[in-house]
Amino acid sequence: MxxxxxxxxxxxxxxxxxxxxxxxxxxxxxxxxxxxxxxxxxxxxxxxxxxxxxxxxxxxxxxxxxxxxxxxxxxxxxxxxxxxxxxxxxxxxxxxxxxxxxxxxxxxxxxxxxxxxxxxxxxxxxxxxxxxxNIHLWTDVLEYALNTSLHNEIIISIDGKEKSFHISNTTEKIHSDSILRNYMKKISNDSREELLKEILTATSVSKDTMYEEFSDYAxxxxxxxxxxxxxxxxxxxxxxxxxxxxxxxxxxxxxxxxxxxxxxxxxxxxxxxxxxxxxxxxxxxxxxxxxxxxxxxxxxxxxxxxxxxxxxxxxxxxxxxxxxxxxxxxxxxxxxxxxxxxxxxxxx
Ligand SMILES: [Zn+2]
Structure with a gap:
């Protein structure tokens, strides 16, 4: 700080x-x-x-x-x-x-x-x-994907460059979530949707189960x-x-x-x-x-x-x-x- x-x-x-x-x-x-x-x-x-x-x-x-x-x-x-x-x-x-x-x-x-x-x-x-x-709120999908992923690291393309995000523990997941959230607020709605899909694929997480697993997202x-x-x-x-x-x-x-x-x-x-x-x-x-x-x-x-x-x-x-x-x-x-x-x- x-x-x-x-x-x-x-x-x-x-x-x-x-x-x-x-x-x-x-x-x-x-x-x-x-x-x-x-x-x-x-x-x-x-x-x-x-x-x-x-x-x-x-x-x-x-x-x-x-x-x-x-x-x-x-x-x-x-x-x-x-x-x-x-x-x-x-x-x-x-x-x-x-x-x-x-x-x-x-x-x-x-x-x-x-x-x-x-x-x-x-x-x-x-x-x-x-x-x-008909839609999920993207901030919640991002949080859910990083939180429930079993991977230690994901590779995501940011501004055309591949970038690594560590998600092996809660501290890393929060850190990666903050960086991605701030970035995603600044890009177009279409680019954000694309990036969210990429994150779901990279984390191997489906948003279909998020309301059942975490009722506060529903x-x-x-x-x-x-x-x-x-x-x-x-x-x-x-x-x-x-x-x-x-x-x-x-x-x-x-x-x-x-x-x-x-x-x-x-x-x-x-x-x-x-x-x-x-x-x-x-x-x-x-x-x-x-x-x-x-x-x-x-x-x-x-x-x-x-x-x-x-x-x-x-x-x-x-x-x-x-x-x-x-x-x-x-x-x-x-x-x-x-x-x-x-x-x-x-x-x-
Ligand atoms: Zn709102």
């Missing part, structure tokens, strides 16, 4: 501890917070490099976090947060909305009972091709979606196949966005919300914004990890959300849910 990251880590930790006091919440300027999870797993056991980035946090930790959020925020629907941004209202107890991305089945099996227990609303952004089991069914819809959970669109939208021509972006919105409307009656896959500024372009406007989506959510600011009212199609993956480390959770992370960023 280099020196700036050590300083950053300890600063985040100190601010995190500090942030659990009401003083840090006073720093939060009364504007709403929208948090984003991917999944909630049952217990803490993991096999090998499964879920090594804690995309799915343990259920006991999720429950603690819901209790903490309820204590310090008024936890409301995403619609109430959206209305409050346009109103530019100042509120004494800040609003917080909870969202989940992608549509993992454990949102129903593990998160939903906790949300019901505390009467907390949430919005789930669905990747509709994932829900219909998608929701429409039946589960409809059941939750009747109990305080709303649904938004997150495209059909989870591509990086800015890398696509407008007509393909239209298909990804409009088809996912229509499918959700067909199944649950409406779809007013949208979240961008990956969610950074370079992941969208003007075409993306135009398509959303043409399809009556007034608010769209990024993964820029900030509290909402009054200036966000000027650009409702790129609103910030704080990702709480890996937030089982409580200092990180406190830092992220207060403004501490932003202060850390400003300091370093």
């Amino acid at each position: 280099n020196i700036p990251s050590i300083i950053k880590k300890s600063t985040t930790s100190i601010l995190g501890s500090f942030a659990c006091t009401s003083i840090s919440l006073a720093l939060s300027n009364g504007m709403p917070l929208v948090v984003m999870y991917h999944g909630v797993k049952c217990g803490t056991k993991q096999k090998g490099s499964e879920n090594y980035r804690w995309k799915h946090i343990p259920d006991s930790v999720f429950e603690e976090q819901i209790i903490w959020l309820k204590k310090h925020f008024e936890v409301v629907s995403l619609e109430e947060v959206e209305n409050s941004i346009s109103d530019k209202r100042d509120i004494k107890k800040p609003l917080c909305a909870i969202t989940f991305d992608d549509g993992f089945r454990n949102n129903y099996t593990n998160a939903f009972p906790i949300l019901k227990k505390y009467s907390v609303p949430a919005t789930i952004f669905l990747t509709t091709g994932f829900i219909e089991r 998608p929701l069914s429409w039946e589960e979606v409809i059941e939750m819809k009747n109990e305080n959970i709303t649904f938004g669109a997150h495209t059909v196949t989870h591509p990086i939208l800015s890398s696509l021509p407008k007509d393909i972006q239209e298909d990804e966005i409009i088809s996912s919105i229509k499918r959700i409307c067909d199944k649950v009656g409406d779809c007013k919300y949208f979240a961008y896959p990956n969610g950074q500024l370079h992941d969208i372009n003007n075409d993306t914004r135009e398509i959303l406007k043409e399809n009556n989506i007034k608010y769209a959510w990024s993964t820029i990890p900030e509290r909402i600011k009054k200036t966000n009212a000027d650009d409702l199609l790129f609103l910030p959300r704080v990702t709480l993956d890996a937030s089982q480390f409580n200092n990180r959770f406190y830092a992220l849910t207060s403004n501490a992370l932003q202060y850390t960023k400003n300091i370093l």
Whole structure:
């Protein structure tokens, strides 16, 4: 770990501890917070490099976090947060909305009972091709292939050159996964699909068995979606196949966005919300914004990890959300849910 990251880590930790006091919440300027999870797993056991980035946090930790959020925020629907941004209202107890991305089945099996227990609303952004089991999410396929492969090493072509990746133990698998994941985020959607096929062949792993072997990778069914819809959970669109939208021509972006919105409307009656896959500024372009406007989506959510600011009212199609993956480390959770992370960023 280099020196700036050590300083950053300890600063985040100190601010995190500090942030659990009401003083840090006073720093939060009364504007709403929208948090984003991917999944909630049952217990803490993991096999090998499964879920090594804690995309799915343990259920006991999720429950603690819901209790903490309820204590310090008024936890409301995403619609109430959206209305409050346009109103530019100042509120004494800040609003917080909870969202989940992608549509993992454990949102129903593990998160939903906790949300019901505390009467907390949430919005789930669905990747509709994932829900219909037409596609697998590539990050999960990569993790699964490297984790379950019996090979010690694989050879993969990167930028036309053959490169060796060691995967003989969990540490090596995590290291190789990180390098490949970062590389695959930067290439075109078609190149990524090709590379994923190459990785599956090289690891001698079939993705057909991944949901049975690792249930946290599995998608929701429409039946589960409809059941939750009747109990305080709303649904938004997150495209059909989870591509990086800015890398696509407008007509393909239209298909990804409009088809996912229509499918959700067909199944649950409406779809007013949208979240961008990956969610950074370079992941969208003007075409993306135009398509959303043409399809009556007034608010769209990024993964820029900030509290909402009054200036966000000027650009409702790129609103910030704080990702709480890996937030089982409580200092990180406190830092992220207060403004501490932003202060850390400003300091370093
Ligand atoms: Zn996503």
